[in-house]
Amino acid sequence: MYTKMKGVIAKNPGSAEQLTYTEMPKPQLTADDLLIEVHAAAVNRTDILNREGKMGYVENPIIGVEVAGVVVDANQHADFQIGDRVMGLVNGGAYAEYVALPEDRAMRIPQQVTFEQATAIPEVFLTAYQTMYWIGHLAEHETILIHAGASGVGTAAIQLAKQFSQATVIATAGSERKLDFCRELGADVTINYKEQAFDEEVLQATDDQGADVILDFVGASYWEKNLASITTDGRWVVIGVLGGSTVKHVNLMQLMMKRVQVTGTLLTPRSDAYKAALSKEFMEQVGPFIEAAQIHPIIDTVFPIEEVQQAHEHMEANQNIGKIVLRVKGDGTDE
Amino acid sequence: MYTKMKGVIAKNPGSAEQLTYTEMPKPQLTADDLLIEVHAAAVNRTDILNREGKMGYVENPIIGVEVAGVVVDANQHADFQIGDRVMGLVNGGAYAEYVALPEDRAMRIPQQVTFEQATAIPEVFLTAYQTMYWIGHLAEHETILIHAGASGVGTAAIQLAKQFSQATVIATAGSERKLDFCRELGADVTINYKEQAFDEEVLQATDDQGADVILDFVGASYWEKNLASITTDGRWVVIGVLGGSTVKHVNLMQLMMKRVQVTGTLLTPRSDAYKAALSKEFMEQVGPFIEAAQIHPIIDTVFPIEEVQQAHEHMEANQNIGKIVLRVKGDGTDE
The missing domain is CATH 3.90.180.10 (Medium-chain alcohol dehydrogenases, catalytic domain)
Incomplete structure (x- = not known):
């Protein structure tokens, strides 16, 4: 053999x-x-x-x-x-x-x-599905802020949020080429984070309410702006630290006043049983x-x-x- | 009239x-x-x-x-x-x-x-119920770390965790008199935070696994020790900042590796509908x-x-x- x-x-x-x-x-x-x-x-x-x-x-x-x-x-x-x-x-x-x-x-x-x-x-769609639904509890017609909208997980998340949840999708990226692509996938609002203060754009797009869910691949450098961009009872999922992992100033009272849920997550280290359950539900829900x-x-x-x-x-x-x-x-x- | x-x-x-x-x-x-x-x-x-x-x-x-x-x-x-x-x-x-x-x-x-x-x-039991079950998703036989165990919410939380969830309860307080009272209410492990490093005691009491849920009234000054005390996939609810509200160093990668959910919450500012639903479920579940x-x-x-x-x-x-x-x-x- x-x-x-x-x-x-x-x-x-x-x-x-x-x-x-x-x-x-x-x-x-x-x-x-x-x-x-x-x-x-x-x-x-x-x-x-x-x-x-x-x-x-x-x-x-x-x-x-x-x-x-x-x-x-x-x-x-x-x-x-x-x-x-x-x-x-x-x-x-x-x-x-x-x-x-x-x-x-x-x-x-x-x-x-x-x-x-x-x-x-598998990786990007299961990650997007898990973070948006199992952790972020995105509901129909809610608003989601998706950073790195042209990344693998970003492109999966935009499609899921639109097709599944009829969500309002706000996506950020660093070039017009990437933002164009996000719009093609269905993003309602796109923000060039290099040229615009994304928190101000999110508030403007949401009548000052902020986003219900944030998918955050960036971490430390976006902390303050994410906190400003999220609505009361918002769910903020940290799945990457491309902008650094150490936040130098976290105001817990603001988290309490806004009643924000911040969850760090990684898919790869999770248990076999978790990945099996996630794969199964994903194919039932998204396979069609x-x-x-x-x-x-x-x-x-x-x-x-x-x-x-x-x-x-x-x-x-x-x-x-x-x-x-x-x-x-x-x-x-x-x- | x-x-x-x-x-x-x-x-x-x-x-x-x-x-x-x-x-x-x-x-x-x-x-x-x-x-x-x-x-x-x-x-x-x-x-x-x-x-x-x-x-x-x-x-x-x-x-x-x-x-x-x-x-x-x-x-x-x-x-x-x-x-x-x-x-x-x-x-x-x-x-x-x-x-x-x-x-x-x-x-x-x-x-x-x-x-x-x-x-x-109402205030302490509804807060304890909401934070432990609606936000912290405490399951039967899990381990919960309750800070300020002799406070109003602490005494409610210890009783609920024991009676409802047959949880292992670890409580902290700052005097022997308060710790004695926590034990009378059912706490399995008590820690005098003034004399002991509570994270080390939690890890020792949990075979180095950490607590599944943390009720945190203290905030900034406990941040590092709470992070060390929580288990993978743990739920950490911040409901007070008696120890300060500004954390000077938050490592998001650690949150991701441990897949921790941190939720800030307050009961008083919530909507009338939320308080009504919480009061109703509480009386159904805890009234008896x-x-x-x-x-x-x-x-x-x-x-x-x-x-x-x-x-x-x-x-x-x-x-x-x-x-x-x-x-x-x-x-x-x-x-």
């Missing part, structure tokens, strides 16, 4: 040039897993943190948390068969020819969706919208996996709109 | 000596109100803020947010009759001979509960426990309303265990 494959590891913690696509053992399956032949994987910021040695998949040196591919060993799970097209979150190991995917979070790929599109779905092509995965660039260094550098340059995808098998047309 | 009564106002914003019990008009009822002849009112920190001019009941200069008394005008509300004994949250005006109580948040006083005991129930004398209002001292200045000074001295009550009518024995 051939037990070798290729996968991407970081030779040493550090920059993108540490990444190497090299031969290593095929994954060992536990009873919970399916074995997937990977067609495409996608790049996430958590992968960069892992590459830099700042977080770790303790049991898996291979980078990557989401894949799309084909079941090649169903491992006695009756719900899946060899040949099934699936996507999902893995516990590391996505940048590889084969990966173990826990069966209870494998999601079937809708028929007209390619592998490269499919791998752009994807099948009907009302909600789309947004792809910025596809790199062959041999160019994984360039793919990471592209994300670090922060110019992408939507997801950066790694093609592991095929040429993207033979699906 | 005699339209005068006596009530307490602050002559000018300032210290307790500004309080005066003086003649003024009886309250005007809206269609939503019952008219209550007040037998007892209770003192809350929000009353002190109002006295100091830091918050305001815009429409009511009379201090006080909770009462117990008798319906003297049912105002065509069929659910109540003249003579009914009720308690509840009012929109200011409690320190007076008569007050308007919105009918949909009037709670019937259980038979064996006196007026002075009854007025000790009060009737069965399994949950008790905790009274520190009863002052005649003429001694309202001393009552406020007693709260400001911070030595009370449980509620400070003002007797408005009767001698406390004729009920």
